Amino acid sequence: xxxxxxxxxxxxxxxxxxxxxxxxxxxxxxxxxxxxxxxxxxxxxxxxxxxxxxxxxxxxxxxxxxxxxxxxxxxxxxxxxxxxxxxxxxxxxxxxxxxxxxxxxxxxxxxxxxxxxxxxxxxxxxxxxxxxxxxxxxxxxxxxxxxxxxxxxxxxxxx
Amino acid sequence: xxxxxxxxxxxxxxxxxxxxxxxxxxxxxxxxxxxxxxxxxxxxxxxxxxxxxxxxxxxxxxxxxxxxxxxxxxxxxxxxxxxxxxxxxxxxxxxxxxxxxxxxxxxxxxxxxxxxxxxxxxxxxxxxxxxxxxxxxxxxxxxxxxxxxxxxxxxxxxxxxxxxxxxxxxxxxxxxxxxxxxxxxxxxxxxxxxxxxxxxxxxxxxxxxxxxxxxxxxxxxxxxxxxxxxxxxxxxxxxxxxxxxxxxxxxxxxxxxxxxxxxxxxxxxxxxxxxxxxxxxxxxxxxxxxxxxxxxxxxxxxxxxxxxxxxxxxxxxxxxxxxxxxxxxxxxxxxxxxxxxxxxxxxxxxxxxxxxxxxxxxxxxxxxxxxxxxxxxxxxxxxxxxxxxxxxxxxxxxxxxxxxxxxxxxxxxxxxxxxxxxxxxxxxxxxxxxxxxxxxxxxxxxxxxxxxxxxxxxxxxxxxxxxxxxxxxxxxxxxxxxxxxxxxxxxxxxxxxxxxxxxxxxxxxxxxxxxxxxxxxxxxxxxxxxxxxxxxxxxxxxxxxxxxxxxx
Numbered sequence: 001x002x003x004x005x006x007x008x009x010x011x012x013x014x015x016x017x018x019x020x021x022x023x024x025x026x027x028x029x030x031x032x033x034x035x036x037x038x039x040x041x042x043x044x045x046x047x048x049x050x051x052x053x054x055x056x057x058x059x060x061x062x063x064x065x066x067x068x069x070x071x072x073x074x075x076x077x078x079x080x081x082x083x084x085x086x087x088x089x090x091x092x093x094x095x096x097x098x099x100x101x102x103x104x105x106x107x108x109x110x111x112x113x114x115x116x117x118x119x120x121x122x123x124x125x126x127x128x129x130x131x132x133x134x135x136x137x138x139x140x141x142x143x144x145x146x147x148x149x150x151x152x153x154x155x156x157x158x159x
Numbered sequence: 160x161x162x163x164x165x166x167x168x169x170x171x172x173x174x175x176x177x178x179x180x181x182x183x184x185x186x187x188x189x190x191x192x193x194x195x196x197x198x199x200x201x202x203x204x205x206x207x208x209x210x211x212x213x214x215x216x217x218x219x220x221x222x223x224x225x226x227x228x229x230x231x232x233x234x235x236x237x238x239x240x241x242x243x244x245x246x247x248x249x250x251x252x253x254x255x256x257x258x259x260x261x262x263x264x265x266x267x268x269x270x271x272x273x274x275x276x277x278x279x280x281x282x283x284x285x286x287x288x289x290x291x292x293x294x295x296x297x298x299x300x301x302x303x304x305x306x307x308x309x310x311x312x313x314x315x316x317x318x319x320x321x322x323x324x325x326x327x328x329x330x331x332x333x334x335x336x337x338x339x340x341x342x343x344x345x346x347x348x349x350x351x352x353x354x355x356x357x358x359x360x361x362x363x364x365x366x367x368x369x370x371x372x373x374x375x376x377x378x379x380x381x382x383x384x385x386x387x388x389x390x391x392x393x394x395x396x397x398x399x400x401x402x403x404x405x406x407x408x409x410x411x412x413x414x415x416x417x418x419x420x421x422x423x424x425x426x427x428x429x430x431x432x433x434x435x436x437x438x439x440x441x442x443x444x445x446x447x448x449x450x451x452x453x454x455x456x457x458x459x460x461x462x463x464x465x466x467x468x469x470x471x472x473x474x475x476x477x478x479x480x481x482x483x484x485x486x487x488x489x490x491x492x493x494x495x496x497x498x499x500x501x502x503x504x505x506x507x508x509x510x511x512x513x514x515x516x517x518x519x520x521x522x523x524x525x526x527x528x529x530x531x532x533x534x535x536x537x538x539x540x541x542x543x544x545x546x547x548x549x550x551x552x553x554x555x556x557x558x559x560x561x562x563x564x565x566x567x568x569x570x571x572x573x574x575x576x577x578x579x580x581x582x583x584x585x586x587x588x589x590x591x592x593x594x595x596x597x598x599x600x601x602x603x604x605x606x607x608x609x610x611x612x613x614x615x616x617x618x619x620x621x622x623x624x625x626x627x628x629x630x631x632x633x634x635x636x637x638x639x640x641x642x643x644x645x646x647x648x649x650x651x652x653x654x655x656x657x658x659x660x661x662x663x664x665x666x667x668x669x670x671x672x673x674x675x676x677x678x679x680x681x682x683x684x685x686x687x688x689x690x691x692x693x694x695x696x697x698x699x700x701x702x703x704x705x706x707x708x709x710x711x
Contacts, residue, residue, distance in 0.1 A: 010337060014286070018278060025279050055464070062461035068283040068303060071337045 002031060003057045004077045004152050007046040008038070010069040018067055019046060028052065028060050032084075032149030043071065047151045074154075082152040085124045087112075088134065091141035092119045100140060107133045118143060162290050163188040163321040166254070167196045169297040172329050175225050177201060177216065177578055179209040183229025184269060185256025188321035190227075201578065201607055204599035206233050208571040210240020211597065213251045214311075215572025217244075218558045219533055220579035221374065223305050224251040230258055231269030234315070235276065239565060241311045242280040246562025247395060248372060250309035252300050259319040260288055274315050282310030290323035298330045307340030308459040309372060340458060344475030344483060352430070352454045352471045353487035359428035359452075361496045362388040365411065365440075368395030368561065369433015369457060369477050376400065376554045378481035379432065385485050387493075388430065389500055391419040393440045394546055395561040396433070402550040408500070409509075412440040413698045414543040417507035420704040422500050423448050432456045433477045436466040437562070446703035456480045509547050511692070512710070516665055518616040518688040522548040522588060525614060528672045532584035532612075533558065533576045537569040537593030539623035541616045543694040545588040567596025573611045574600055584612065584676055591617040591643035601655040604681035612675050613683045618690040619644040626693045631700075648685035657681040 009015045016035060023030050031049035038045045050060055057075065064073045092100050092114075100119060104111055109123035123133045127150060134145065160168070166189050170178070177199040182190040193200055203209040206228040213224030224244075228237050234255040244251045258267040274286045283303050285296045296314060304312040356362060370379050376399050383390045383406050390400045391411045400407045409416040411423055420442075423429060429451045434440065441447040444466055452470040455463050456477060463472040473480055511519040518540070525532075526549045534549050535558040536542040542559055551557045558576060560568040573587040587594075594615050604611055625639040652659030658680055662671045668686070675682040695710040 013288075014274065014278075017275070021278050059461065059465060066459070066461055068335060068338050 001051070001053065002077070003050050003052070003075055004080065004082065004150060005048045005050060005057070005061065005064070006074050006076050006152060007048060007064055007070060008072040009044050009046060009067070010071065011037070011042050011044045012069055015044065015069050018069065019048075019064070022063055022067065026059065026063055028056065034149040034151050036151070047149070049150055076152050076154050079156075080152045080154045082126045082150050083124055084127060084130050084148050084150050085122065086130050086134065086145065086147045088121045088123065088137055088142055089144040090119055090121060090137045091117065091143060093117055096140055100137075103133075103136055109133060160325055160327045161188070161192065162293055162323045162325045163192040165294060165325050165327050166297065166316070166321065167192040167198065168327055169294055169329055170198060170225065171196065173223070173297070173301045175223070178225045178227050179203055179212040179216070179575065180227025181206055181209060181229065181233060182227070183233045183256060185230035185258055185318045186227060186233075186254070186316075186321070187256075188318065189254070189256070189316070200227075201603065203571065203603050205597065206236035207240050207567065208574070208597050208600040208603065210237045210251065210253060211243065211565075211568050211571035212575035212578070212600075213253070214240060214244045214249045215535060215558055215575030216579045217249050217251050217575070218572070219555055219576035221555065222579070223301055224249070224575060226251060226253045228253065229256040229269065230273075231271045233269075234273035235271050238277060238280065241277055241313065243560050243563045243565040243568055244311040245280045245282065247368060247560065248309050249311065250304040251311045252304050253311060253313045255313060255315045256321075257286070257315045257317040260317045261319065263317065273313065277313050280311070281313050284313040284315070286315045287317065287320050290320050290325045293320065293325060294328065295330050295334070299333055299335060302333050302335070303338065307338070308369075341460070341474045342458070342476040342479055344456070344473045344480035348471055348473045349480065349483050349487060352473060352484060355428055355452055355454060355471060356386055356430065356484075356488050357491065360493055361426045362386055362428040362430060362493075363422050363426040364388045364390045365393065365423065365429055365431040365434055366390055366396040366399040367393040367432060367434020370396055370399035371554045373433065373458070373477040374554070375433070375478035375481050378478055378485065380404065382481050382485045382488070385490060386488055387490065389422055391415075391423055393434045393437070393561070394559060397546060397557040398551040398554045401552045403552065408504070410546055411704065413442070414547065414694050414696065416509060416547075417696050417707055418500060418503035420698065420707050421503050424703065424705040426451045428452050428454070430454045430456070432481065433458070435462045441467065442698045442704040442706070443701055511695070515689045516663070516687065517692050518618065518686070519544050519548050519692065520665055521614060521616060521668055521686050521688065524668045525586060525588070525672055526550055528669065529584050529586060529676055532586050533573070533580060535559065535569040535573040535576060535585070535587045537587070537589045538564045538566045539590050539593060539621065540618075540626065540692075540694050541588050541590040541593065541622070543623075544616070547694075549588070566593040570594060570597050570611070570613060571600050573613075574604055574609050577609045577611050586612045586614055589613050589615045590622055591615055591619065591646065591648075592621045592641055594648075598651070601652065601657050601681060601683070605656040608680070610678070610680050610682070612681070615648055615683060615685050616688050617643050617648065617685050618688050618692065620690055622690070623694070629693070644687065648683050652681075652683035657683055660684045661687065663687045
């Protein structure tokens, strides 16, 4: 099963290497990892999606907690808002453009670049939505694709 | 103040008395500053020796051990020592020189990315890139190394940083928001544990190295006597209870005592303290203590539930938790269990075939003649014989590389222990293979008058590997005969300026040991023991603890 883990870390050089090294050394599988700044400039937030049973995830969380620069680790697989962003360069010949624009609108995606025979489309949403949109675009020919990986946040008031 | 001077000043503030190391280009400035300091520096002959010595010093004394090395090869040579300390949770701080910040990443002369290299084998490490952070970093390094679950910390300092001008203002406070070891133990969990203990009919305490690290031996023995429960130790836990104590069952595991392994296997409650259920201790892990509930007390939450299922986890410092647990339990007689275990003790003592010149005999006699000595071991058969036949009386008496299993550890570690306790007898129980891995430190011992006694159980083989080849590889002795029967350790010792002796028969052992004990200088005794001697009893790989076998 996939688990989403949010890790608050000190914003210091080498932290990402420590986290990545830990996953490699302990044999944990990273599905995706995103890292970025937070509301505090001295802290970064990593959102890590790992594949594994509860025992594996418990170890992942405990090992992450052991890193000196880790401030907080929380599992946010349930009851959370999850988003990823994906840029897709899709083949868009004149006769297909209408169709693609329509699908883009249905998914509340956006066309962010237009050239003679392709679009770049930006789609955000949870993993399923993004994957569904990518599947739909395949029929037109995807030339390039970049996916951010997941960021997530627990719903409701902050504890 | 010159940063190099500030570093030395900081070490003085941390109470550092001795540094083991080797100078070199990138760390020259710091060595220059050290010239004016009261801190003793011991120049080893290899940086691996320096880190093991710092580790041995730390394990014997409980203080933080400190090692110095220069950049590049100096730094990479420390890696085995660091990994050894990491696996056994030993507090050392290693300072390495680094090329100047402007050169980092350029593959400069003697540049190695030592923080990258040691990331997986340090509790934490630092590369100082701004002189402003220097003193904070040193303060944090010592704090991290010595608190919680201790471990090695490496501080990499570029040469230009050591030349910088800094204001000496040693920080009192530590700013590590993500580091806050839990010490107390959750009262609810302690109550649950006490309840299980009171219900148990066949309780066994499994004491690991954590008991020794947390100076919790008294609390351990108190608890054991109160319940009462037999105490089995891990290899690292040797010394947590005097092995002469009626409740002590010695150490468990692959080459542990039969009665320790039987007791664990038949127990209905294992109270594990400061141990990590390594494969060498548990045997086949799915068959470990199959009828027992398990209470696991450890300061490192990640150890709980890592290898075995745990019924009551208690995160906390062994000393504090054991004391609280003792107050929560009462004496309850468990006669049947007591009798059963005591019968095993009588029926299955450690034994070996006495004909010829057996290495076990040397250890037995050393235990008799040097019973108060601090004992370090190398790794392999010598280590197991030392663990089996040297009855340890007090914590920190027995120092061994349990986790990483580093051959070459024992001798420099003995050197470190001897520096911590100049008045004590310190012996390294060695094999000929292991001793060679850091034999160069004889020169250090001679130069600094560190009177370590090395008992080389010389069988001419990498004995433990040979034993496995004999038992599991149809006696195909691939690459294990190292022919040390042709090596004259006595002459080698003399060549270094130490005292050398050769002992060829059992009747000479006592005299040699007594003589060595009285000599106030490093001594190497070459015991020409039978090469066929093997370590038994033994839990075959993949077997359960109760499937432990004797010789033939």
